[in-house]
Amino acid sequence: MPEITRPDxxxxxxxxxxxxxSDLHSWKVPRPESVGRISGHEVAGDIVAVGDEVxxxxxGDRVGVDTVIGCGKCYWCRVGQYHICPQRSAIRGRTFAxxxxxxxxxxxxxxxxxxxxxxxxxxxxxxxxxxxxxxxNRTNTHMGQTVVIFGAGPIGLSLLDLVNITGAxxxxxxxxxxxxEFAEKTIGAYETINSTKVDPVxxxxxxxxxxxxxxxxxxxxxxxxxxxxxxxxxxxxxxGMVSQIGAMRxxxxxxxxxxxxxxxxxxxxxxxxxxxxxxxxxxKIVTDLLIKGKLHATEMITHRFPLEKINEAFETxxxxxxxxxxxxxxxx
Numbered sequence: 202m203p204e205i206t207r208p209d210x211x212x213x214x215x216x217x218x219x220x221x222x223s224d225l226h227s228w229k230v231p232r233p234e235s236v237g238r239i240s241g242h243e244v245a246g247d248i249v250a251v252g253d254e255v256x257x258x259x260x261g262d263r264v265g266v267d268t269v270i271g272c273g274k275c276y277w278c279r280v281g282q283y284h285i286c287p288q289r290s291a292i293r294g295r296t297f298a299x300x301x302x303x304x305x306x307x308x309x310x311x312x313x314x315x316x317x318x319x320x321x322x323x324x325x326x327x328x329x330x331x332x333x334x335x336x337x338n339r340t341n342t343h344m345g346q347t348v349v350i351f352g353a354g355p356i357g358l359s360l361l362d363l364v365n366i367t368g369a370x371x372x373x374x375x376x377x378x379x380x381x382e383f384a385e386k387t388i389g390a391y392e393t394i395n396s397t398k399v400d401p402v403x404x405x406x407x408x409x410x411x412x413x414x415x416x417x418x419x420x421x422x423x424x425x426x427x428x429x430x431x432x433x434x435x436x437x438x439x440x441g442m443v444s445q446i447g448a449m450r451x452x453x454x455x456x457x458x459x460x461x462x463x464x465x466x467x468x469x470x471x472x473x474x475x476x477x478x479x480x481x482x483x484x485k486i487v488t489d490l491l492i493k494g495k496l497h498a499t500e501m502i503t504h505r506f507p508l509e510k511i512n513e514a515f516e517t518x519x520x521x522x523x524x525x526x527x528x529x530x531x532x533x
Contacts, residue, residue: 203306208254211309213266217321218300219243219328220518220529222354222422223448228515241300241531242268242293245315245324255309264312265324266305267331267484268297269474284335284474300325301511301531313488322505322530323491323498326355329528330487330496332446333360335475337367338483340444342416344368347391347409349401349436351429352420353380355501355528356446360418361388362497366490369416372408374401379525387500405436413438422447431457439465446472504529 205212218241227240244266248258258264270293271278271286278286286292296307315324333356342348346369350357353375361384364371370391373384381393392408394401405414417433419426426449433443434457461467475483490496503526506514511531518529 202304205250205252205306207308208252209309210252210306211248211255211258211312212250212304212306213244213246213264213297213312214249214304214533215244215300215302216246216263216533217244217323217325218531219322219326219355220514220531221329222518224301225515225519228519238294239299239302240294241302242298243325243328243530244268244297244300244305245321245327246305248312249304251309257309258312258314263315263317263319263321263324265315265327265484265488266297266300266307267311267313267482268293268300268307268328269331269476269484270296270298270307270311282476284476289474301508303508303533311484313485315488316492319492320499322502322532324488325530326359326498326501326528327484327487327491329355330359330363330491330498331475331484332356332472333363334483334487335478336360336418336444336446336472337363338478339472340416340418340442340470342367342369346370346415347405348372349374349405349414349417349433350420351375351401351418351433352422352447353377353384353393354420357418357420358384358388358501358527359496360420360446361390365389366495372405372414377522380521380527383500383527388497402432402436409438413441416442416444418444418446420446422449424450424453426450427453427455430455434458434461434467437467439467441465442468442470444470444472501528502530503527505532507531508533 271283272288384390
């Protein structure tokens with residue numbers, strides 16, 4: 202069991218951990234640097250013990266955990282932008298982002314109390330929703346806009362959930378029918394597009410009377426990003442915005458219509474993690490929405506496994522075409 206080494210730290214008994222696509226990247230992959238390392242950055246649980254300076258929570262409290270933690274000393278942390286701290290990955294990996302274990306330890310100001318009616322699995326996947334609320338805030342997505350989302354995975358679907366809350370019209374694009382049906386029937390997409398059957402650029406232009414979408418979000422990442430970003434630029438309107446959320450492969454090159462970007466004054470907006478917006482942490486914003494029943498978090502979780510079946514959980518998440526999984530969680 203990890204120890205509380207700082208007076209502002211808390212010890213959490215892990216009760217729920219989401220399986221993220223990034224967790225699968227180091228699964229069954231021979232990486233010496235990953236040997237012996239515990240992953241899992243979507244976490245919820247119970248407070249077991251607190252440091253001497255902790256006042257916001259006490260032992261026995263149920264909490265959702267924000268695992269995006271900076272060093273607290275660099276320029277970006279000092280101005281409140283801890284989500285882009287150069288040491289973020291290393292620090293979170295030594296603290297709360299070890300959710301596929303029994304206990305985690307980290308700073309008390311990164312845990313948020315949840316009531317009894319909120320499930321641990323649902324609270325754990327607020328990390329996914331946190332990235333999406335940051336995307337909404339960073340792009341100023343609002344009522345009346347036409348928004349296209351590439352990728353009907355957990356990030357894309359959580360973003361669609363929040364797009365609906367803003368009053369914008371969310372169009373979601375994927376290559377698999379099952380998550381598109383979920384987007385339409387459960388979350389309430391304005392339109393769904395299977396890009397293996399319909400040209401997404403042509404369809405979006407039809408839906409917008411030739412003007413183009415106000416905002417386009419790329420939520421797929423990996424090797425698909427360059428092609429999707431090309432399509433995103435083609436379908437976005439002049440003075441519109443293209444946002445990259447999916448993690449692109451290192452060294453990826455882009456071939457897009459740079460003249461349209463230039464002459465149309467189209468903004469390219471990367472989104473990475475979450476921190477705070479105005480007076481509130483973005484993790485608190487989505488936790489409050491969850492508590493009030495405004496999100497489709499329960500419906501998003503299609504599979505739940507105990508920790509001892511973690512390999513089965515990873516197999517289920519990795520083979521979503523066969524399993525029809527959307528979000529997989531480990532519950533203890």
